[in-house]
Amino acid sequence: MVCGALLLPLLAAAPADAQAPPSGLQSAFAEAAAEYRVPQSVLLGVSYLQSRWDAHSGAPSVTGGYGPMHLTDTRTALAGAPHHGEGTEDPRGDSARPPLLPEAEPSLDGVELPARLRTLPRAAELTGLGPEALRADPAANVAGGAALLAAAQRELGEPLSADPADWYGAVARFSGAEDGATAAAYANDVYDVIRGGAERSTDAGERVSLPARPRLTPDTDQVRSLGLRASAAEGTECPASVSCEWIPAPYEQFGEGDYGNHDRGNRPASQDIEFIVVHDTEGAWEGVLNLVQDPTYVSWQYSLRSTDGHIAQHVKAKDVAWHAGNWYVNAKSIGLEHEGFLASPDAWYTEAMYRSSARLVRYLAKKYDIPLDRQHILGHDTVPGPTSGTVPGMHTDPGPYWDWRHYFELLGRPFEATAGRSGGLVTILPEYAANRPEFTGCASRGEPCAVHGSSAVRLYSGPGTEYPLIKDIGLRPDGSGSTTGVNDIGSRVSTGQQYAVAGRSGDWTAIWYLGQKAWFHSPAAQPVAVPAKGLVVTPRAGRASVPVYGRAYPEAGAYPAGVPAQAVSPLPYELPAGQRYVVGDKMPGEYYYAVTFDTAGHRVVRGTDQYYEIQYGHRVAFVRAADVTAVPSGS
Missing domain, CATH: 1.10.530 (Lysozyme)
Known part of the structure; x- marks a missing residue:
């Protein structure tokens, strides 16, 4: 039987009698x-x-x-492939437990490469x-x-x-x-x-x-x-249009009070699944599969193979994997690891993997009612640090070379203009192949990366490249400036992200970003953003600024006996009066208490405090609804 067509193929049919000379x-x-x-x-x-x-x-x-x-x-190509080691995050991101800092890395050493490689x-x-x-x-x-x-x-x-x-x-x-x-x-x-x-x-x-x-x-x-083997598809949660097998991550005890490598849950009955997080593996398929089957390591729900788009599921969607470095996001997300390397710009992803990933995300988004936008389909690089001390160590994959524009076309939600210039917002939308910002540090620190198409757009403190790059006080508490490093997200935005317009000067547009006015170059001949409209938040009248959070935790009074109250600690940022930030969603404060192998003591704590998820900088963030006013962007 012939399989049905792609969910949303984006192929312009070429006429059979085209007269253009062949290339x-x-x-x-x-x-x-x-x-x-x-x-x-x-x-x-x-x-x-x-x-x-x-x-x-x-x-x-x-x-x-x-x-x-x-x-x-593969053996020749990846012999010198770099590993991005800038991140020091605890993948669980739960301050109620000691940090989990696994040291193992995927490796091809001793691996017998299959014929497909x-x-x-x-x-x-x-x-x-x-x-x-x-x-x-x-x-x-x-x-x-x-x-x-x-x-x-x-x-x-x-x-x-x-x-x-x-x-x-x-x-x-x-x-x-x-x-x-x-x-x-x-x-x-x-x-x-x-x-x-x-x-x-x-x-x-x-x-x-x-x-x-x-x-x-x-x-x-x-x-x-x-003469191929049958796939171990039983038990997987995948659409019929992809190839999927079950390679379970272990839920095991391995010492006094130690267990791994995920937590049992009951989602979505206990908690909504609101995010899908896109990662890259920073390693080759065989080595990565070995790691996710290690109880002392970390976990994610799905791995996707680059050569053919094959999917392996490791953790059920109902359970909480340790992948994003932020416990609030982990408890409300599904993690997808794509075989790849952030800091290798020419180490490209295959169309087969993009398509397979898009099918999986469409399936999950429909099943769990997850909006298909950049506030809910997150890159690991857009997940916020849960506390001030964790911000500098958060990971930055899949990085500036992931083609978000093409990915969302495959998802059936292409980015496009949704308003005129008076809409008040912009959607970042460079032409991937033609957009080639300078990056450094792919192969060695400070050295230029290969020139390559990118989803990222650089931000400056004024309308010109002679101005300094925008600073990120969370990444650099000493106040030092941002860099063009491939892992430095302090002064860049990414395709599909939306921001409130703060000003214009010739070919330059300013947006509100990290509490500052940040400028990007968008000439009419090659624009990197399109007009949009939507809901934004601004501090309530009379407030000079309001705090910004990396997680939406409940107020202290919401915690029952036996569950320690978690601090609602602000990040080193603020949302100043007069500035506006795009709303992704509104949700109650929530905390999943799961610090023991025995699930009997696990609890979902839900408060009365409400939060807005916003696009604050390169990463998303949260503000208390009581601190802000939500208004249409064009008002």
Whole structure:
């Protein structure tokens, strides 16, 4: 049976009789298809799902895949991959318990790499082309992919047919998946691309098109002949449109009073699930899976694999994983770890993983009534520190190279203008590929990162780059300035975030940010923000400023006997009179008391104090509803 189309495919169908002259890359697909007798639509569809036809200047993906066909040579690519070590957060983020500071890191040491991570050497054998050519030359890379597909077709005993419907099994084999469900999900995505068609300009500026074949029906029974294992999908909480398996994180005691690596809960009956937190793993798939199965380590609900979008679930949605560094957010969120590296700008994420993640998030958002916006679909880098002392150590993944614009298009909630210039707000919305702010510290401290597309926009203290960058007193209590470091979020905003307009000067726009007026450059020819409207908060009349919090905890009187009251401690920030900040949600103060392995003593404490979640700086924050007034942004 043919799988249904992508939930929200974003592929512009290309007319079959397009007259534009073919690009060099388009010609390379045609030549490789002819040489290896692979239907050009199959070759283009596989490549789109892997890379959207981008070559990334020969740089490897997060799993060591090169070029438009994502040919993998992982051991070579990741031998020197950096680990972002700036964060010192306690992943539980619960001051009622001693801090949990695991020291283990994902590693490839001693790991036997599966075949899906070694496709480039195999392509070299099949084509006679050298590994360096397959990494750096897009045409050679496409030829390598065609050779792998042709070899898979022959191994299955299938003819080198001109009909793309006959290649389903070879496409499934190309994924490198070890289970049938993942291989089928990958092949279904490729055929969704072929049916819908696509046309786009690559990162090298070449136009490539794939004419739509809406009535194409592949022979899906071919996947049975691959001899792949069955997926351990029983017990998973995933949509049917993805491949998902259950690899449980342990709930175990391992010492006097010590247990891990998550807490049992009863969500959403006991507490609403209000956030989904996007992380990157900072390590390769095999090593990361080993860590989440360690009771002394930390946990998250789902891991997503870059090569094919495969998902592993580790913690049930009802339970509380230790992933975000803020206990309030942990208790009300689901954590998704994506295989990748924050500080490797050219270590790109595959389209297969973006699509699989978007399907999962859409499913979870619908199931738990989570709004699809940047105040509820959080990056780990937008989770606030729960207390003043924790702010400098909070993690900053998935970082400035995660493509939030494309991600929300796949979620079916593309960012767009929702008002005229009088709406009072802006939504940050740079063109990812063309937006290339300078960053440093990817490979070594202070050294420039590779020039790369980004979701981030830099903020200055005045309308010009000659002004200093905006300061973040929470990150740097000594008052020192922000930097262009890849892990320094003190002076930048990100795609999809919304802020109140504080002023304009020529091509520069000011927003309220961290209690200051912060400026970004947005020329008419290449705008990085669009007008919006919505609800904002400002201090109540007569208040010079109000405190800002990193968690929305109940008032002291709400705690029952036996549950210690948690401090409602403000962060080192304030919301001054006359400033406005965008509202994400309104919620009661809440605390999940879970400090013992025995769940009998666990309690959800809910107060009468109400809070607003706001977009305060790069991270979200909370203010007490009693301290502020909520008004429409244009008023």
